[in-house]
Amino acid sequence: MKALCWEGVNKLSVERVPDPELRNDQDMIVRLIAGTTCGSDLHLIGGYIPAMRAGDVIGHEFLGEVVETGPGVRRHKAGDRVVVCSFVGCGRCWYCANDLWSLCDNTNTNPGIGQALFGYEAGGIFGYSHAMGGLRGSHAEYVRVPFADYGAFAVPEGIDDTSALFVSDSVPTGWMGADLAGVKPGDVVAVWGCGAVGQMAARAAILLGAERVISIDRLPERLAMTEKHIGSETIDYTSTDVAAELRERTGGRGPDVCIEAVGMEAHSDGPMHLYDQAKQQLRLQTDRPTAVRQAIHACRKAGTVFILGVFAGAVDKFPLGAVINKGLTVRGAQQHGQRYIPMLLERIEAGEIQPSHLATHTLSLDQAPTAYDMFKHKKDGCVRAVIRPGP
Amino acid sequence: MGRLNRVALGLAALTAGVFALRRARPPRVNGDRAGDRWLTVTINRPPADVQPGGALPAPLDRFGDRLESRVLPAPGNRGTELAVRLKETLPALVTSVPARLMGKDPRQEVRTALRDAKALLEAGEVMRPDTPPTTHHTPAGKVVGLLSRRSGGEGVL
Numbered sequence: 320m321k322a323l324c325w326e327g328v329n330k331l332s333v334e335r336v337p338d339p340e341l342r343n344d345q346d347m348i349v350r351l352i353a354g355t356t357c358g359s360d361l362h363l364i365g366g367y368i369p370a371m372r373a374g375d376v377i378g379h380e381f382l383g384e385v386v387e388t389g390p391g392v393r394r395h396k397a398g399d400r401v402v403v404c405s406f407v408g409c410g411r412c413w414y415c416a417n418d419l420w421s422l423c424d425n426t427n428t429n430p431g432i433g434q435a436l437f438g439y440e441a442g443g444i445f446g447y448s449h450a451m452g453g454l455r456g457s458h459a460e461y462v463r464v465p466f467a468d469y470g471a472f473a474v475p476e477g478i479d480d481t482s483a484l485f486v487s488d489s490v491p492t493g494w495m496g497a498d499l500a501g502v503k504p505g506d507v508v509a510v511w512g513c514g515a516v517g518q519m520a521a522r523a524a525i526l527l528g529a530e531r532v533i534s535i536d537r538l539p540e541r542l543a544m545t546e547k548h549i550g551s552e553t554i555d556y557t558s559t560d561v562a563a564e565l566r567e568r569t570g571g572r573g574p575d576v577c578i579e580a581v582g583m584e585a586h587s588d589g590p591m592h593l594y595d596q597a598k599q600q601l602r603l604q605t606d607r608p609t610a611v612r613q614a615i616h617a618c619r620k621a622g623t624v625f626i627l628g629v630f631a632g633a634v635d636k637f638p639l640g641a642v643i644n645k646g647l648t649v650r651g652a653q654q655h656g657q658r659y660i661p662m663l664l665e666r667i668e669a670g671e672i673q674p675s676h677l678a679t680h681t682l683s684l685d686q687a688p689t690a691y692d693m694f695k696h697k698k699d700g701c702v703r704a705v706i707r708p709g710p
Numbered sequence: 711m712g713r714l715n716r717v718a719l720g721l722a723a724l725t726a727g728v729f730a731l732r733r734a735r736p737p738r739v740n741g742d743r744a745g746d747r748w749l750t751v752t753i754n755r756p757p758a759d760v761q762p763g764g765a766l767p768a769p770l771d772r773f774g775d776r777l778e779s780r781v782l783p784a785p786g787n788r789g790t791e792l793a794v795r796l797k798e799t800l801p802a803l804v805t806s807v808p809a810r811l812m813g814k815d816p817r818q819e820v821r822t823a824l825r826d827a828k829a830l831l832e833a834g835e836v837m838r839p840d841t842p843p844t845t846h847h848t849p850a851g852k853v854v855g856l857l858s859r860r861s862g863g864e865g866v867l
Contacts, residue, residue, distance in 0.1 A: 428839040
């Protein structure tokens with residue numbers, strides 16, 4: 320079959336790879352209907368995520384049709400249209416049983432690497448390096464889905480492919496950020512980043528009752544999209560002092576909840592960006608935490624900062640003093656999608672969440688390297704490129 | 711990518727791998743030998759399921775009398791703590807980083823079996839990686855492949 324492979328730093332190509340096969344009784348094979356580029360893919364494409372191998376198939380956010388099930392699969396059958404959570408959960412370890420699915424104990428087949436990096440390994444994820452399990456990614460014609468009864472969800476007929484696709488990762492990731500940050504009625508919430516995850520976090524905050532939601536980015540088309548489709552206020556950080564603006568819009572208090580949806584390759588227009596970029600390129604730090612720093616400084620006293628963006632290692636100039644002296648709660652997580660996906664499908668069916676506008680471009684699998692080039696460089700207003708293997 | 715770059719990337723990955731192996735198993739500190747420590751997992755099942763009839767669960771049972779074990783209910787309703795360690799004293803050479811890179815440290819086999827026992831008891835199967843892992847064989851990729859093969863037997867358990 321054809322698949323999009325990582326061939327080295329900033330080098331992708333579509334190649335022929337062996338078809339996936341059932342490796343466990345609880346596996347199933349899915350024929351891809353659609354996948355999408357994700358900002359976190361850019362980190363591994365750029366060489367910032369350790370333990371990638373030339374020839375690795377990337378991609379983790381996808382929708383497909385079941386073509387084969389193992390004898391241990393009970394909830395799915397051939398022909399079902401399913402959205403598959405990007406993280407794989409066994410469903411029965413303590414973490415899965417407590418709805419902390421991305422921390423599953425039994426789905427990272429390379430636990431020693433993750434334990435060396437993080438102390439304890441995260442669960443497995445499709446197409447996201449050997450530190451995260453080494454599972455093949457979804458930018459392919461077919462994908463093997465382990466523990467399929469727990470990670471795949473039948474899509475109701477009333478939901479179109481594009482909307483369903485984003486329920487694999489962007490929508491639940493955004494929802495989780497607002498939910499686990501404890502957003503409640505009356506809160507003022509600031510969201511750094513107007514990519515797909517940031518927009519979905521803003522939408523979740525609105526649906527959870529936030530009084531005001533303020534989204535921050537530098538790209539005019541994304542700011543306009545967030546205002547139009549999400550209903551959030553916006554700030555363009557290239558023309559506005561973000562901290563001062565947030566203070567002014569919150570009566571001098573600062574936001575109750577700050578959600579960072581940017582990740583390790585954050586941009587800014589200040590000298591800190593040059594400093595962070597130089598240190599990252601020299602491998603003196605692995606990640607650029609620009610938006611995290613800003614969120615911690617901007618947050619009100621005793622507020623909550625939730626880190627949704629992907630970080631891989633160590634950062635410099637982390638404002639720990641602000642965390643301690645302002646009494647902040649700082650949380651982060653990879654997405655626990657299985658916890659939210661059924662509810663999110665219902666909300667999409669009810670029209671409360673409409674993510675299809677995120678798909679600004681649609682390309683074939685053969686054009687996937689072009690899709691990532693457009694996505695990485697934000698060409699033609701690209702927010703998400705949908706990749707369709709079929710006609 | 712040029713050949714020199716690929717070799718450099720391979721060497722960097724190897725260095726990182728050795729560092730990771732050392733990091734995953736701390737060296738002897740004030741007489742605390744890592745090789746003497748119990749290897750431990752918490753299994754989200756009651757003690758009776760973890761040690762039915764007093765025997766160790768599969769695949770740990772294949773070690774027979776070579777292992778000593780202890781089983782305790784985990785606090786906070788988290789299931790059962792299962793700890794095992796080899797009875798034999800292992801020479802330093804057998805537990806060295808080179809031996810572990812070659813997969814010759816017997817504790818790697820125990821650690822893998824402990825993880826597999828947990829997965830079998832909780833999820834009913836041990837998730838297997840996709841195969842083949844890649845169709846390309848670069849120097850850096852071979853190092854990552856080696857680390858992946860050793861990974862199941864390494865870590866902080």
